[in-house]
Amino acid sequence: MKIKFPNYKDGLHHFDFETDVEELGLKEKFVGNVLLNCMMDKSSTQIVINCNLLIKAKFACDRCMAEFEKDIKTDFRLIFFITHSRSNGEESESGIYYLSPDEDTIDLTNDTVENILLTLPMKILCDENCKGLCYVCGVNKNETECSCEVETSNPVWDKLLKLKK
Ligand SMILES: [Zn+2]
Ligand SMILES: [Zn+2]
DSSP: OEEOGGGSOSEEEEEEEEEEGGGGTOTTTEEEEEEEEEEEEEOSSEEEEEEEEEEEEEEEOTTTOOEEEEEEEEEEEEEEEEOSSSOTTOBSSTTEEEEOTTOOOEEOHHHHHHHHHHTOOSSOOSSTTOOOBOTTTOOBTTTOOOOOOOOOOOHHHHHHHHHHO
16 A cells, blocks of 8 residues: 655546455454555645545444444545655654655555544444344344343333323
8 A cells, every 4th residue: 555656747646455454454353355545636745645445344233243244435635745844754643744855655554544443333233223132032133033021121111001001
């Protein structure tokens, strides 16, 4: 995921990268290849790179524990200023870098990995309406209906039931 930017004229240039998740050290939650699709806008003093990223994630649902795969898309922007006044590769803010004029390579790998990790949701559900596992017998209620009496000690229901009686 490297760009030898001096090889390119000022203006827009398109890059595609495809890298195995294992090469990025991401094999635990992800499978297959990361597809990175970038547009570099180069001038003599700065380089702006906009990237779209596609990766397949492998999750276990927080409710029913089922494993499932999901495509994750994200995008990010990196800005590189070419200047004498900063040391090599120093990062000030996220996504903003300074390159000294004698550098010739931009490596997108670290930012790609960071942005992939940012896409991981806090709560992982196979489906918004996942019914989860039965608390009594443990079956996956998305797949099987069980006949367990679910003891709903929900006070709202208790009140309604009393009213009904
Ligand atoms: Zn689920
Ligand atoms: Zn059950």
